[in-house]
């Protein structure tokens with residue numbers, strides 16, 4: 204009697220949880236489905252290569268086109284901001300985990316936690332004031348810096364989590380053979396959690412791929428020509444979507460859907476790699 | 487007689503609690519000194535003051551004097567000190583990201599005892615032989631250490647410590663977590679290291695039988711103090727302190 208009541212209760216909970224989960228997933232499924240359907244249509248109508256490389260069509264021309272400059276911009280922004288943000292995040296995470304008692308590293312930890320809460324547009328504002336105004340022009344470099352600021356706390360927090368998860372007994376083994384603090388961090392702790400650190404890098408890359416607000420006043424909007432220098436204006440896929448999606452021209456909205464699908468596909472690839480890594484970390 | 491380690495009126499506080507309450511100990515060169523005592527009396531803490539691993543414990547306060555190889559341990563560079571003193575821990579802790587070979591090689595490299603690749607290979611083989619592991623791993627040196635059994639891992643850790651060519655070897659209950667046959671291999675390895683290489687061994691254990699098997703001298707710890715010290719045979723046959731009496735009456739039966 205009692206057993207069967209438990210069974211019923213279990214089944215009930217399972218069904219309820221299933222229904223709630225599915226219900227919650229509906230909007231996401233709708234977003235993904237419409238992005239895939241519309242984006243695939245936009246990309247297919249010009250061909251993948253042309254979509255990735257050609258310029259957007261003139262507004263209202265009725266022609267189709269690609270998002271070449273913006274996608275190249277996203278690639279450059281992602282690479283540059285990762286190059287700037289990840290090493291700094293790694294150093295910060297090392298400081299915080301290896302000198303947990305030090306007042307400086309305590310302050311840095313608090314700062315990093317604070318930066319997590321920072322509205323990302325503030326990063327754009329700061330870079331606008333400190334870089335764009337002195338340089339006299341928005342630029343890919345400035346946009347990358349803004350993105351680096353945005354990704355820094357996330358990547359640092361991930362690095363910190365993984366580095367501090369290294370069991371003490373391995374650190375002690377490192378110190379016992381005479382390794383310095385830096386030696387233990389770089390030759391013992393970091394390599395033990397290298398896959399976790401890669402996850403941290405990919406978290407940063409994902410941020411850089413999708414962020415829009417920090418680029419609003421730092422990047423410019425050079426989406427009809429290819430950038431010639433990272434010191435000049437550029438564009439990103441996210442900014443292109445932001446601009447084209449609200450346009451009254453269907454041919455531009457098509458391009459926006461195509462760009463959205465491209466970003467979505469990149470996310471999918473990254474999240475696959477992360478899944479593989481996380482499995483490796485736990486093994 | 488020369489002493490590899492001398493500890494004088496050593497007091498250690500951990501987290502506000504006095505863990506060592508005035509320890510005096512002399513470790514004669516070229517012998518096995520066993521530190522024997524029940525759980526929580528401060529055996530590990532004592533060992534960790536000798537190579538200053540205790541420096542890593544936040545809030546640890548050390549008073550008194552520790553001499554290692556005739557030098558004030560708390561006046562020299564701790565990293566320099568640790569390269570001259572090998573240590574094996576209670577839980578086998580080979581570096582999981584390095585191969586069997588590299589686990590041993592890294593210690594030799596850090597301590598700068600090998601000047602060429604060939605010399606490094608020689609030292610790694612020597613260390614693995616001395617740790618009585620060579621025959622089991624010589625065909626799988628590139629494998630990860632976690633592919634070894636726990637007892638083999640512990641012998642790998644011994645080899646890693648030996649690759650530094652240390653004069654002093656500290657072992658913190660090295661056989662507490664491994665099976666009997668692996669334990670006796672380690673005990674045999676320690677005896678040979680002292681006999682053949684003239685090493686000085688400080689072995690922490692809570693097993694009086696182990697003290698009888700490998701020890702030359704024994705220091706019995708109780709409640710943060712060394713309550714009895716002497717040649718193992720003498721202490722075992724004529725114990726004074728009640729705790730030592732209880733310990734060895736159990737071991738004899």
Ligand SMILES: Nc1ncnc2c1ncn2[C@@H]1O[C@H](COP(=O)(O)OP(=O)(O)OP(=O)(O)O)[C@@H](O)[C@H]1O
Nearest residue numbers: 500501505524525526527528529530531532543692
């Ligand atoms: N970081 C610390 N902070 C506070 N107290 C500690 C700390 N580390 C150890 N202690 C305490 O110090 C005492 C001695 O610890 P220690 O590890 O030296 O004992 P032990 O003799 O090695 O015991 P065991 O045989 O269980 O390994 C214990 O009571 C322990 O609780």
Ligand SMILES: [Mg+2]
Nearest residue numbers: 529530531658
């Ligand atoms: Mg202990």
